[in-house]
Amino acid sequence: xxxxxxxxxxxxxxxxxCLKCLxxxxxxxxxxxxxxxxxxxxxxxxxxxxxxxxxxxxxxxxWSRRNPALAIVGTALMxxxxxxxxxxxxxxxxxxxxxxxxxxxxxxLERSSGRAGQRFGTLSLVARAAKNVRSLxxxxxxVTVTALRSEVAAALxxxxxxxxxxxxxHIAHFENEFDxxxxxxxxxxxxxDGGFTLFSTAEQRLLWxxxxxxxxxxxxxxxxxxxxxxxxxxxxGHVELHSLSTRQPPRRWPGERNALTHFAFAPSxxxxxxxxxxxxxxxxxxxxxxxxxxxxxxxxxxGPAMAMAFDRTGTxxxxxxxxxxxxxxxxxxKLWSTPLPHSASAVAxxxxxxxxxxxxxxxxxxxxLAFKGEPVLLFDALNGRQQTVLAEAATRVERxxxxxxxxxxxxxxxHGELLWVSVRTDGFRLTAPGAQRALRFxxxxxxxxYAPSKDELGLLEVATxxxxxxxxxxxxxxQESFTMAVSTNGRWVLTGTDNAVQLWDADARSExxxxxxxxxxxxxxxxxxxxxxxxxxxxxxxxxxxxxLARTNGPDGRFRLQFGxxxxxxxxxxxxxxxxxxxxCSLLVGQNRRRTQNETLPPTIWLWxxxxxxxxxxxxxxxxLVGLRAVPRGPWGVSTDLIEPDLWVWNVATGERVRxxxxxxxxSSEPAPNGRWLxxxxxxxxxxxxxGTWRKIAHWPTRQxxxxxxxxxxxxxxxxxxxxxxxxxxxxxALPSGEELTALPLPRAMRLADWRFSPDGSRLFxxxxxxxxxxxxxxxxxxxxxxxxxxWQDSR
Numbered sequence: 001x002x003x004x005x006x007x008x009x010x011x012x013x014x015x016x017x018c019l020k021c022l023x024x025x026x027x028x029x030x031x032x033x034x035x036x037x038x039x040x041x042x043x044x045x046x047x048x049x050x051x052x053x054x055x056x057x058x059x060x061x062x063w064s065r066r067n068p069a070l071a072i073v074g075t076a077l078m079x080x081x082x083x084x085x086x087x088x089x090x091x092x093x094x095x096x097x098x099x100x101x102x103x104x105x106x107x108x109l110e111r112s113s114g115r116a117g118q119r120f121g122t123l124s125l126v127a128r129a130a131k132n133v134r135s136l137x138x139x140x141x142x143v144t145v146t147a148l149r150s151e152v153a154a155a156l157x158x159x160x161x162x163x164x165x166x167x168x169x170h171i172a173h174f175e176n177e178f179d180x181x182x183x184x185x186x187x188x189x190x191x192x193d194g195g196f197t198l199f200s201t202a203e204q205r206l207l208w209x210x211x212x213x214x215x216x217x218x219x220x221x222x223x224x225x226x227x228x229x230x231x232x233x234x235x236x237g238h239v240e241l242h243s244l245s246t247r248q249p250p251r252r253w254p255g256e257r258n259a260l261t262h263f264a265f266a267p268s269x270x271x272x273x274x275x276x277x278x279x280x281x282x283x284x285x286x287x288x289x290x291x292x293x294x295x296x297x298x299x300x301x302x303g304p305a306m307a308m309a310f311d312r313t314g315t316x317x318x319x320x321x322x323x324x325x326x327x328x329x330x331x332x333x334k335l336w337s338t339p340l341p342h343s344a345s346a347v348a349x350x351x352x353x354x355x356x357x358x359x360x361x362x363x364x365x366x367x368x369l370a371f372k373g374e375p376v377l378l379f380d381a382l383n384g385r386q387q388t389v390l391a392e393a394a395t396r397v398e399r400x401x402x403x404x405x406x407x408x409x410x411x412x413x414x415h416g417e418l419l420w421v422s423v424r425t426d427g428f429r430l431t432a433p434g435a436q437r438a439l440r441f442x443x444x445x446x447x448x449x450y451a452p453s454k455d456e457l458g459l460l461e462v463a464t465x466x467x468x469x470x471x472x473x474x475x476x477x478x479q480e481s482f483t484m485a486v487s488t489n490g491r492w493v494l495t496g497t498d499n500a501v502q503l504w505d506a507d508a509r510s511e512x513x514x515x516x517x518x519x520x521x522x523x524x525x526x527x528x529x530x531x532x533x534x535x536x537x538x539x540x541x542x543x544x545x546x547x548x549l550a551r552t553n554g555p556d557g558r559f560r561l562q563f564g565x566x567x568x569x570x571x572x573x574x575x576x577x578x579x580x581x582x583x584x585c586s587l588l589v590g591q592n593r594r595r596t597q598n599e600t601l602p603p604t605i606w607l608w609x610x611x612x613x614x615x616x617x618x619x620x621x622x623x624x625l626v627g628l629r630a631v632p633r634g635p636w637g638v639s640t641d642l643i644e645p646d647l648w649v650w651n652v653a654t655g656e657r658v659r660x661x662x663x664x665x666x667x668s669s670e671p672a673p674n675g676r677w678l679x680x681x682x683x684x685x686x687x688x689x690x691x692g693t694w695r696k697i698a699h700w701p702t703r704q705x706x707x708x709x710x711x712x713x714x715x716x717x718x719x720x721x722x723x724x725x726x727x728x729x730x731x732x733x734a735l736p737s738g739e740e741l742t743a744l745p746l747p748r749a750m751r752l753a754d755w756r757f758s759p760d761g762s763r764l765f766x767x768x769x770x771x772x773x774x775x776x777x778x779x780x781x782x783x784x785x786x787x788x789x790x791x792w793q794d795s796r
Contacts, residue, residue: 119160156467166458320344398436478771496524570613633675
């Protein structure tokens with residue numbers, strides 16, 4: 001029996017000594033009385049005994065008992081060292097977060113600069129900030145992570161350029177202009193002997209040289225897109241066309257000294273045009289087909305051509321001087337002509353041939369229009385009607401180039417500035433250093449050949465907005481927009497404005513058709529019908545209407561939709577279809593009983609089975625609500641009011657009002673598509689409720705910037721929620737937790753009318769009040785966030 005069982009207070013080491021003395025096997029006892037005495041002395045002295053190996057802690061404790069003063073000093077030193085390490089760690093964390101906040105502030109400034117680097121620089125700063133908080137990710141404030149994501153989203157909504165390469169070139173004349181081939185693999189520049197030289201872009205290796213005279217050097221140089229031909233204008237005014245694949249003598253056109261003779265190659269590389277004077281003092285354009293040698297003569301009327309450009313197909317030519325004229329080259333026929341407020345300095349066709357950009361020189365001509373700078377105008381190439389003023393540069397624009405996607409244009413000015421502008425209304429504007437010597441996009445639009453300075457050429461990397469896209473619209477801006485709907489396959493989008501219903505192609509990101517409203521309306525609801533074979537649109541002033549969608553093949557061979565037969569359902573006024581019932585085909589319809597928009601009479605809510613008003617069944621009447629919404633996958637419906645507080649739950653099948661949620665303020669709501677959650681929003685908070693139990697499972701306060709905005713939209717998989725904030729900013733949150741994931745700020749402030757997800761949740765379509773559609777590419781955003789380790793985890 002162990003001694004401690006008889007005497008519990010016996011020390012452990014003394015018990016071990018006793019047990020060693022009483023061991024049955026002699027080999028396990030003390031070998032001599034001396035060893036026993038030694039262990040007893042060690043035990044009395046507070047040292048570790050030999051009969052049992054001591055732990056490090058026991059040895060340290062024994063030493064501390066023997067040397068209490070040293071133990072106290074050592075402990076104090078260890079505590080001080082540990083405290084210093086902890087304090088240093090805390091300070092390091094604070095410094096890391098402070099540095100991250102500083103980098104984030106720099107990123108915001110860079111993004112708002114409007115100059116080259118606004119996107120690349122912002123993403124670089126965000127990457128550095130994310131790296132500072134990555135090691136402390138579990139402790140990083142959620143607001144910091146959200147702010148970093150938001151900056152990435154904002155940066156990806158912007159265009160940008162950055163230098164890839166630059167190299168010196170010889171300048172023979174202060175007005176020298178050079179050129180690149182279509183794929184930017186070769187370029188032509190002036191030579192020391194007055195001629196010109198063809199170089200490879202990658203190695204700047206000489207490929208071809210044409211000799212000249214130093215006193216009559218080449219001034220303006222152009223090369224065909226395939227690199228087989230080069231044109232040169234010399235100081236004495238004459239133009240030469242050289243074959244770069246043969247040694248044939250050049251073809252020459254006379255000119256006047258110090259008066260440039262204008263010429264141009266077709267983008268296809270098979271035509272060359274040159275403006276030449278006639279004997280009567282007028283001017284003609286000679287169009288040479290390079291493969292056949294056939295010449296077409298176009299006699300100009302009015303003033304001389306100061307610039308000219310072929311369309312992409314080479315079948316039409318635009319000449320610009322005091323007039324802008326478009327010619328059909330097959331028969332040298334003038335399609336249209338329009339006077340310009342000033343003489344032109346440059347002209348360019350849009351890639352689709354539908355637009356013409358013209359730069360004006362305010363030094364030439366007298367105009368009644370007042371421009372603040374040197375203007376660049378956009379014209380409709382089909383009829384010559386001016387569409388907009390794209391930009392006003394600080395100095396004269398010498399070169400123009402459309403981006404291959406046709407959505408933007410770059411202008412090179414005389415005094416060293418590149419101006420990149422969107423052709424969309426109120427689109428982006430970016431400036432970068434650059435001279436007028438060269439300007440050409442690569443076919444994919446990812447690179448731009450340019451002149452970084454007066455004596456250099458170079459290449460720029462080009463980034464167009466990748467996470468935010470502005471769709472092409474053919475309708476004039478709306479004064480007010482209301483709702484939008486997305487087809488079940490995500491291919492088509494409907495929008496309702498104050499004057500029309502627009503049908504959009506989501507793949508092409510462009511408007512396809514517009515249907516004028518039968519009457520003026522203060523609210524328009526649009527809904528795709530089951531199977532996307534038709535759609536409903538409705539307004540109190542013209543009732544509920546059903547429009548068939550006709551499928552056709554367009555001129556380009558692409559599948560298209562057009563508006564087909566239209567049918568009025570029910571009464572011609574007073575009814576608005578607010579949505580579908582849980583079956584996805586029966587309509588919930590509100591009967592408006594107000595005679596003016598400011599009256600507060602509540603609507604009567606009807607159920608139209610399968611959209612048939614003859615089978616209508618009344619669900620609610622004389623109860624304060626603005627509409628009844630069905631909760632998917634169940635019998636429930638919910639109603640709210642703009643003035644009265646609270647939200648009411650209804651049984652849609654019976655029309656019975658079941659209960660309220662006890663919300664003390666007016667609220668808006670959004671049922672999640674999975675039918676499990678309901679999101680409500682008041683001016684005080686947003687909340688998530690569990691459907692069926694009607695228990696609040698999450699809530700968070702509404703920020704000051706969210707005041708006055710009511711709309712909520714959940715993603716099809718019910719994992720995301722989008723709410724609007726001030727100035728066109730959207731907030732993306734996780735469901736059902738409500739965790740804020742990122743903000744989605746538009747490039748400029750605007751009021752939003754509606755927004756909807758694509759069926760797969762990868763795209764978010766946004767409808768501002770002016771009727772133009774924007775699209776957030778959430779898949780692209782998340783790919784960029786993943787590169788920075790900033791992506792969020794999908795909720796379950």
